Amino acid sequence: MRSKHFRDKSASKDKLVTKYESQSAYAESFRYIRANIDFAGIDQEYKSIMITSPDPDSGKSLISANLAITYAALEKKTLLIDLDLRKPTVHKIFPECYSSYGLTGLLQDIVKVEEAIVSANVPNLSVLPVGIVPTDPAALINSAKMTALFNELYAEYDRIIIDTPPIMAVSDAQTIASWVDGTILIIRNNYTKQDNAKKALQKLEVAGTKVIGTIFNNTQMKMNAYYYGNK
Ligand SMILES: Nc1ncnc2c1ncn2[C@@H]1O[C@H](COP(=O)(O)OP(=O)(O)OP(=O)(O)O)[C@@H](O)[C@H]1O
Ligand SMILES: [Mg+2]
Numbered sequence: 001m002r003s004k005h006f007r008d009k010s011a012s013k014d015k016l017v018t019k020y021e022s023q024s025a026y027a028e029s030f031r032y033i034r035a036n037i038d039f040a041g042i043d044q045e046y047k048s049i050m051i052t053s054p055d056p057d058s059g060k061s062l063i064s065a066n067l068a069i070t071y072a073a074l075e076k077k078t079l080l081i082d083l084d085l086r087k088p089t090v091h092k093i094f095p096e097c098y099s100s101y102g103l104t105g106l107l108q109d110i111v112k113v114e115e116a117i118v119s120a121n122v123p124n125l126s127v128l129p130v131g132i133v134p135t136d137p138a139a140l141i142n143s144a145k146m147t148a149l150f151n152e153l154y155a156e157y158d159r160i161i162i163d164t165p166p167i168m169a170v171s172d173a174q175t176i177a178s179w180v181d182g183t184i185l186i187i188r189n190n191y192t193k194q195d196n197a198k199k200a201l202q203k204l205e206v207a208g209t210k211v212i213g214t215i216f217n218n219t220q221m222k223m224n225a226y227y228y229g230n231k
Contacts, residue, residue, distance in 0.1 A: 012093050015062050018069040019122055030070040033215065037182070040212050046182040048150075048160040049212065052173040053186040054193075054200035056166045059217040060186050061089045064163035072125035076158040079117070081128045083176055084165045085137035088130035094120045102131025107145050113152070128153075141172045150179050167200045177207035185214045 017026040037046055051064040061084070068080040082090035082103070091098040097118040099105075106116035106128075117126050134140050153160060162180065164173040177183050183204055187197055204211050 012095055015093055016065060016069065018066040018073070022073070027066075027070075030066045033067060034070045034074075037184075037212055041182070044181070046210075046212055047158065048154055048162065048180040048182075050162045050164055050173065050176050050180045050183045050209070051186065052164045052167045052177070052183060052200070052204075053188065054166060054168045054196035055188070055191070056087075056169065058166070058186045058188040058192065059215075060084075060166075061093060061163050063184075063186060063215060063217065064161050065090065065093045068125055068159075068161040069122050071159040071161070072122055075124055077126075077156075078124055078159045078161065079126050079128060079153060079157040080120075081153070081160060081162045082130045083141065083162050083172065085130055085134055085140060085172065086165050086170065088133065090127055090163055091129040094127055096121050097127040097129050099129050099131055102129040104131040104134050104140070106131075106149065107140060107143070113149070126157075137172060138170070138175075141175050147179060167203055168196055174203050174207045177204055177209035180209060182212040183209045184212055186217050187214055188217050191218070 013020055017024055018030050021027055037049065040046070049067075051060050051067070053060050064080060068078050072078040080090060080094075082088045085103075091102075097120055099116070099118055101111040101116055103116065105111045106113060116131070117128050119125070120127050140146060160180075162176060164176055167173040185197070185200060185204070201211065
């Protein structure tokens with residue numbers, strides 16, 4: 001649903017419905033998505049979840065941020081990682097988490113993990129922002145240091161939500177998909193081409209990730225901002 005909450009690109013407050021309007025129908029949609037993820041993972045918990053989409057501008061970052069808040073509200077120790085190293089936005093959605101070090105500073109050994117990760121103004125939620133945008137994002141994503149860091153964080157947090165670039169544009173999301181427990185594919189209504197959605201699913205299959213489900217974003221439906229479907 002096109003909602004007044006999401007219109008202004010600059011207003012982080014309007015994007016975080018789960019924080020600022022936690023009793024709204026929009027926030028309830030995120031609790032519904034969380035419940036579906038947890039239900040789908042009843043036998044094998046989805047502790048690390050990647051959010052991606054076939055094309056850009058589909059709501060990945062906004063959904064990652066609100067989903068992370070929704071898990072943190074359950075008193076899960078939650079980490080939101082910005083792995084869109086080409087166009088990072090998580091620090092804009094959570095301005096209190098801006099850092100000039102972040103992930104890139106950490107991987108360059110400029111800071112330690114506890115300095116790179118920043119607490120959001122939300123109980124139980126930490127953020128790993130990108131920091132300085134790297135010149136070769138693919139090399140960084142594919143590095144052994146990156147996977148070692150992911151494994152370290154995986155052991156430390158109850159939930160890890162990862163924001164990624166669009167899967168059809170660059171290979172980063174496909175690489176990240178091979179580390180995580182599950183992936184959620186965002187399909188933007190009246191925007192994502194069916195062919196791209198199919199190709200994105202094929203790429204995720206090749207990566208060997210479990211596609212937990214699909215979120216149809218930006219629908220014209222009146223009652224629900226999001227419709228979530230398990231595969
Ligand atoms: N359901 C929605 N209704 C209206 N606007 C939305 C909705 N979902 C996302 N938006 C808006 O669309 C824009 C793109 O969203 P977002 O940045 O989350 O997409 P993205 O997939 O992360 O984009 P990119 O591929 O550039 O990283 C933002 O301004 C966001 O607030
Ligand atoms: Mg984004």
